[in-house]
Amino acid sequence: MxxxxxxxxxxxxxxxxxxxxxxxxxxxxxxxxxxxxxxxxLPQTHFRNMQDNPVARMFWGRVPFSAATSYLFFEKGNKARKMIHEIKYHDNKELGYEAGQLTGHYLLSTEAFMDIDIIVPVPLHKRKHKIRGYNQSEWIGKGVSEVLTKPIDCDNLYRKVFNPSQTRQNRYSRWKNVEGIFDLRDPGRFAGKHLLLLDDVITTGSTIEACSLALRKAPGARISIVSLAFAY
Ligand SMILES: [Zn+2]
Structure with missing residues (x-):
């Protein structure tokens, strides 16, 4: 400066x-x-070098993935929760960007995330995007992208369904519930790539599961998962 x-x-x-x-x-x-x-x-998880960690365990048998981690623990009253709240509801995009940079530094030099090709933030439905004015995961993704020096794609994966009902019933009904929420505009663009699917908070894992279903339409693509925070 x-x-x-x-x-x-x-x-x-x-x-x-x-x-x-x-x-x-x-x-x-x-x-x-x-x-x-x-x-x-900041309540860091320190999961990044643990292949078997609670985030990864959440997706076992639900999503084929290479690696999964979260930067922070999300808990009632803690700083991660405050941070997410600021980013999502107080129009604080810049905080999202800084949180993304921190997440990027957290991932940096972690072997499992070193061969990422493209960062893919969880998209909002265009109507919700219009209401909020921005997608918080995109801003976090931009920060990650800068630190990892990897491109971000905010366009190929898109949300088709505005507001699906949430359910945590058996695996079949859960799968039915997440199926078809997201889709890819051009599956060929992600073909053979290692994609880093990124969300702000992972709670039930159903959003990540739904996105993964769409990402798997890209032939030969591998998926890894990261979130700023993990509610456990
Ligand atoms: Zn402070």
């Missing part, structure tokens, strides 16, 4: 102090959005 930009930022900070969206404390000049203290306190 050049001196003028730094000077202007310091000046703006004096007039309009920037605050950390997770704790409300005033940020110091070298902090981007999340304060250093919150960064240290």
């Amino acid at each position: 050049n001196h003028l930009v730094l000077y202007l930022r310091m000046l703006t900070d004096l007039v309009f102090p920037r605050v950390c969206p997770l704790c409300g404390n005033v940020l110091v000049e070298n902090e981007k959005m999340i304060c250093s203290r919150c960064l240290t306190d």
